[in-house]
Amino acid sequence: MKYKVLKKQNSSKTCLVCGVKNDLGLKARFYQLENGELASIFNSKEFHQSYPGRVHGGISAAILDETIGRAISVSDETVWGVTGSLELRYKKPVPIDCDLITVARVTRDTRKLFEGEGEIILPNGEIAVTAKAKYVKMPIDQIADECDMAEEWLPIPDDEPVEYIEIPGR
Numbered sequence: 257m258k259y260k261v262l263k264k265q266n267s268s269k270t271c272l273v274c275g276v277k278n279d280l281g282l283k284a285r286f287y288q289l290e291n292g293e294l295a296s297i298f299n300s301k302e303f304h305q306s307y308p309g310r311v312h313g314g315i316s317a318a319i320l321d322e323t324i325g326r327a328i329s330v331s332d333e334t335v336w337g338v339t340g341s342l343e344l345r346y347k348k349p350v351p352i353d354c355d356l357i358t359v360a361r362v363t364r365d366t367r368k369l370f371e372g373e374g375e376i377i378l379p380n381g382e383i384a385v386t387a388k389a390k391y392v393k394m395p396i397d398q399i400a401d402e403c404d405m406a407e408e409w410l411p412i413p414d415d416e417p418v419e420y421i422e423i424p425g426r
């Protein structure tokens with residue numbers, strides 16, 4: 257099924273998952289969808305692998321962590337959090353050299369915490385990895401003090417903006 261993109265989220269300068277200047281990172285992009293979910297897209301490279309041809313489980317954990325952690329911004333972009341816990345289930349190998357879609361949503365939101373879930377979906381629609389995570393809310397200046405938001409948190413326009421995202425298997 258195809259979903260309309262309502263908003264592309266900012267990216268950071270150096271983050272392992274979204275950093276635009278981190279050449280060893282995933283360079284993932286994040287898109288808020290019409291159904292309230294957040295989707296991320298990244299291309300898995302050979303240097304993300306564990307066993308030959310297979311994305312490292314820690315990389316899958318990283319993309320799920322950030323996609324679930326950012327899903328809170330769909331409803332309130334002033335909320336930031338740090339990961340308290342992350343539980344994963346690796347169901348299928350995740351291939352390298354592949355455009356991978358991760359989709360996430362918030363399942364619980366309280367004054368102090370939020371929880372969410374997400375999955376990495378393979379191009380053939382199979383769900384490769386699922387995750388559930390819990391975040392403790394914290395003001396951004398407590399998470400990253402002495403950090404210049406204007407330098408670290410950037411809108412990244414595309415030459416060809418993504419208007420729709422097809423989620424395989426739906």
Ligand SMILES: CCCCC/C=C\C/C=C\C/C=C\C/C=C\CCCC(=O)SCCNC(=O)CCNC(=O)[C@H](O)C(C)(C)COP(=O)(O)OP(=O)(O)OC[C@H]1O[C@@H](n2cnc3c(N)ncnc32)[C@H](O)[C@@H]1OP(=O)(O)O
Pocket residue numbers: 268269271274321322324325326337338339340341368369390392396400403404405408409
């Ligand atoms: C300035 C520009 C910046 C630009 C951004 C740049 C880059 C970022 C890129 C993207 C950002 C966007 C979104 C990203 C979202 C996620 C991505 C990854 C995030 C991370 O990669 S982040 C690194 C890993 N992460 C940590 O570095 C945390 C280290 N740790 C701590 O900082 C403390 O440990 C803390 C604060 C977690 C708890 O502190 P504490 O213990 O004092 O908290 P407290 O007692 O007040 O508990 C309050 C309530 O949280 C519950 N609770 C506590 N701990 C829990 C746990 N571990 N699991 C589950 N629940 C927990 C309690 O049970 C209680 O709940 P209740 O009240 O219901 O009992």
